[in-house]
Amino acid sequence: MKRTSLWRNGFFGVAALLFAVVMAVSAGTAIAAKENVVKIGNIIPLSGPSASVGVQNQYACDLATEMINNAGGIKSLGGAKLVNIYVDSKSDPTVGVSSAEQLINNDKVNILSGCWNSAVTYPTTQVAEKYGIPFIVPVSVRNTITERGFKYIFRIAAKDAWWARDQFKFLDDMQKSRNVSLKTIAFVYENGDWGVGMAEQWKPLAAQYGYKIVLDEPYPSTSSDLTPVALKIKKANPDVLLLTSNASDAILLNNTMAEMKVKVKAIVGTGGGHADPMFRKNCGKNAEYMFDVVEWETDLGKAGIPEVNAEFKKRHGYDLAGESVDAFASVFVIADALERAASLDPKKIRDALAKTKLCSGPGMIVSYDCVEFDETGQNKNAGIVMVQYRMIGDSLERVSVWPESAARKGFKTVFPMP
Amino acid sequence: MDTILQGIVNGTLIGSIYGLAALGLTLIFGVIKVINFAHGSCLMVGMYAAYWAVKLLGIHPYLAMVIVVPALFFFGYLMQDIVIKPVLKAQSDVREPTEVIIVTTGVWYILDNVTLMIFGAEYRVIQTSISGKIFELGDLIISKPKFYGFIATIVVSLALVWFLKYTKMGKSIRAASLDREAASLMGINQYRVYNIAFGIGTAIMGVVGCALIPFYYVFPTVGVIFDVKCFIIVVLGGLGSIPGALIGGVIVGLIESMGAQFMTSTWTELIVYVVFLAVLFVKPAGLFGSKLDW
Incomplete structure (x- = not known):
C-alpha cells in the first residue's frame, strides 16, 4: 500500500513539474519569437x-x-x-x-x-x-x-602551422642577429589535440632548421605534479624549449622549472595558457624573459x-x-x-x-x-607577434618584440635568456 | 643518476602528500563504510580556506592550519550531521549504504559549482614566504614546501594512530567501525562517532590544503585532480587502512616521478593503473587490507 501511494504522489508530483516546465519553456519561446x-x-x-x-x-x-x-x-x-x-x-x-x-x-x-x-x-x-x-x-x-x-x-x-612557422622564424632571426648558436631543441606540450597538433608542426621545422630534438614530451594537463617533466628538461639540457600549455599547467610547469633551476637559452610558448593573464599574475619573476607567440597584445599601436x-x-x-x-x-x-x-x-x-x-x-x-576568409574558411590575414615577458616595476608584462615593426618602443629583446 | 635520485626524492615527497589526502578518505570509509565522493571537494574547500586565511590575514600558510583545520573539522562534522546522517538513518539496516554515495556525489557537484559561482573559474596562486624555496644538497634539489608537507603527513598520521588507539573517542570510533550494532549496545552513540570521524577526515584535508597552497594553485575543480588519485591510493593500500593510504600514496608518487624518467609522462598514468590492477589481482583486499574487514 505504502509503495503505491508513494508512487502516485511521486507520479503526480513529476507530472505537475513537467507541466510547469513545458509551460515555462513554451512561454519563453513565445516571447523570444516575438x-x-x-x-x-x-x-x-x-x-x-x-x-x-x-x-x-x-x-x-x-x-x-x-x-x-x-x-x-x-x-x-x-x-x-x-x-x-x-x-x-x-x-x-x-x-x-x-x-x-x-x-x-x-x-x-x-x-x-x-x-x-x-x-x-x-x-x-x-x-x-x-x-x-x-x-x-x-x-x-x-x-x-x-x-x-x-x-x-x-x-x-x-592555424597552428602558422604559429609554428613563426616560432622557428623568430629563433632563426635571433640566431643571426644576436650571433647565438642554437643546436638542440625540446618539445614539451599538453597531450590534447592542440599540443599534439603543434608538435606535429614542430618536428619537420626542427629538421628543416637543423635542430637536434633532445626531448619530445607530451604531458597531461591535469597533472598534480610536473616536477618529473621539469627534471627531464633539465636532464635533456636543450638550447631551446618550445611549450604548448593550457592555463593551470603553464603556471605549474613554469614555477616548477624555476624551482628546479632549469636553464635554457630560449623558452618559447604558444599562447594558450601562457597568454592567460592568470599566468602573469601567478608566475611573476619566474617567467621573466620567456617568449610567447600571440596574435595580439595590449601594447600594439592600433x-x-x-x-x-x-x-x-x-x-x-x-x-x-x-x-x-x-x-x-x-x-x-x-x-x-x-x-x-x-x-x-x-x-x-x-x-x-x-x-x-x-x-x-x-x-x-x-x-x-x-x-x-579564404575558400577553406580560414582568416588569411591572421598575423602573429612575438612577445617577451619583462618585469616592469612589480608586475610581469608582455612586451611585443618581434617582428621589429610591431615591437614596443624603447625595449630591446633580451636574447639568450639570462 | 642525479635525476633518478631527484626523482625518488620528489616522488616520495609528493606521494606522501597524496597519501595524506587519501588518509581522510580511508578513515571515513573505515568507520562509516561510506565512500565519500565529495572528498576532493573537501580538499578544494580546505585549499580555498587556506588561501583566504593566508591572503586576508597575511599569516604563514602553516600557521593558517590553526584556523583552517578546526574550520574544516566543523565543516565535515556538520556535513555528516545535516546531509549524510538522515540518509544513513533511513538505511540503518543496510551494512554498506550505497545511497549515501549518491548523496556525497551531489555534495561534490554543489560544492564545486557554488565555489565556481562565488570565486569564479580563475586560478589562484599565493606567494608565501616559502613558495619556490629549496634545500640544496649538492646537486639534489628539495622543494621546501613539499618537504614540510612530508613532515605534516608523518605528524598527522602518528597523531591519528595515537588518537584512535589511546583516547576514549578513538576507541569508540574503532568499536563503531568494527560492529556498529554491538558498539551501540555498549552505549556508544554511533551517529556522534560518525560525525567526529567525518570531521577528522575533513580536517585532514585542511592540513593538506595548507600544505599544498605554497606550491599549488587553487580553482573550483581542483579536487577532481586529487580525487581520482585518492581513490586509487586507498584501494591500492587497502580500504580503511592508515599505513595502506600512506604507502599507497608514496607508491603512486614514485611511479609518476620515476616512470616519467623512462617514458613520456602521458604514459605514467597508465603505469599507475596497471600496478593498481596487478595489486588487486594478487591481493584483492589491497596491500594492507585484511581479508575480513578493518
Whole structure:
C-alpha cells in the first residue's frame, strides 16, 4: 500500500513539474519569437581546466555584443539584437557535440561559435556542417579544423602551422642577429589535440632548421605534479624549449622549472595558457624573459585598443588577451555578415561570411588590417607577434618584440635568456 | 643518476602528500563504510580556506592550519550531521549504504559549482614566504614546501594512530567501525562517532590544503585532480587502512616521478593503473587490507 501511494504522489508530483516546465519553456519561446533577435550559440569551457580562458572568452563576447546592440543592432534586420547563449563544454568533445545538437534543434540558434579547445571544436564543427549552420571558430588553432572541405566553418585565429612557422622564424632571426648558436631543441606540450597538433608542426621545422630534438614530451594537463617533466628538461639540457600549455599547467610547469633551476637559452610558448593573464599574475619573476607567440597584445599601436581594453579591465580586473580579442572580433564579424545577408537564412549568412572583408569599425582591434576568409574558411590575414615577458616595476608584462615593426618602443629583446 | 635520485626524492615527497589526502578518505570509509565522493571537494574547500586565511590575514600558510583545520573539522562534522546522517538513518539496516554515495556525489557537484559561482573559474596562486624555496644538497634539489608537507603527513598520521588507539573517542570510533550494532549496545552513540570521524577526515584535508597552497594553485575543480588519485591510493593500500593510504600514496608518487624518467609522462598514468590492477589481482583486499574487514 505504502509503495503505491508513494508512487502516485511521486507520479503526480513529476507530472505537475513537467507541466510547469513545458509551460515555462513554451512561454519563453513565445516571447523570444516575438522579439527581434539573432541567437548565437557559444560552446566554450566554463568549468574544468580551461575554464578561466573560457570565461574570458564569454566576457569578451558579452562586451562586443553589448557594443553592437547599443549601436542599434543589425540594421538590415530591423535593428535585431544579438543574443548569446553560452553552453559549458567542460573541455569535453562529447559534451561539445551534444551541446551543438541541442543548440541547433532546441534553441534554434542562427549561428554557432566556439569551442576554444581544438579537441572539442573538431567534432563539434562537424555537427554544424551537417545541419548547415554557420560556425565561427575564434581561437581553436588545429590546422585540420578548416582542412576538411567544410562550407560552414570560419576561423578567425591563425592555424597552428602558422604559429609554428613563426616560432622557428623568430629563433632563426635571433640566431643571426644576436650571433647565438642554437643546436638542440625540446618539445614539451599538453597531450590534447592542440599540443599534439603543434608538435606535429614542430618536428619537420626542427629538421628543416637543423635542430637536434633532445626531448619530445607530451604531458597531461591535469597533472598534480610536473616536477618529473621539469627534471627531464633539465636532464635533456636543450638550447631551446618550445611549450604548448593550457592555463593551470603553464603556471605549474613554469614555477616548477624555476624551482628546479632549469636553464635554457630560449623558452618559447604558444599562447594558450601562457597568454592567460592568470599566468602573469601567478608566475611573476619566474617567467621573466620567456617568449610567447600571440596574435595580439595590449601594447600594439592600433586605434581602439586602449578604449576597449580599459572598458574590459574596468569590468573584470584584468587585460584582454589575444584569444579574448579573437572572440571579441568574431562577434563583429558575425554582425557584419548579418548586416550584409539581411536575412536569417543560414545559407545566406554563410555566403555573406564567405565574402567578409572587415577592415574597420570598433571590432577591428586585431593586430592585422582586415578579416578575410579564404575558400577553406580560414582568416588569411591572421598575423602573429612575438612577445617577451619583462618585469616592469612589480608586475610581469608582455612586451611585443618581434617582428621589429610591431615591437614596443624603447625595449630591446633580451636574447639568450639570462 | 642525479635525476633518478631527484626523482625518488620528489616522488616520495609528493606521494606522501597524496597519501595524506587519501588518509581522510580511508578513515571515513573505515568507520562509516561510506565512500565519500565529495572528498576532493573537501580538499578544494580546505585549499580555498587556506588561501583566504593566508591572503586576508597575511599569516604563514602553516600557521593558517590553526584556523583552517578546526574550520574544516566543523565543516565535515556538520556535513555528516545535516546531509549524510538522515540518509544513513533511513538505511540503518543496510551494512554498506550505497545511497549515501549518491548523496556525497551531489555534495561534490554543489560544492564545486557554488565555489565556481562565488570565486569564479580563475586560478589562484599565493606567494608565501616559502613558495619556490629549496634545500640544496649538492646537486639534489628539495622543494621546501613539499618537504614540510612530508613532515605534516608523518605528524598527522602518528597523531591519528595515537588518537584512535589511546583516547576514549578513538576507541569508540574503532568499536563503531568494527560492529556498529554491538558498539551501540555498549552505549556508544554511533551517529556522534560518525560525525567526529567525518570531521577528522575533513580536517585532514585542511592540513593538506595548507600544505599544498605554497606550491599549488587553487580553482573550483581542483579536487577532481586529487580525487581520482585518492581513490586509487586507498584501494591500492587497502580500504580503511592508515599505513595502506600512506604507502599507497608514496607508491603512486614514485611511479609518476620515476616512470616519467623512462617514458613520456602521458604514459605514467597508465603505469599507475596497471600496478593498481596487478595489486588487486594478487591481493584483492589491497596491500594492507585484511581479508575480513578493518
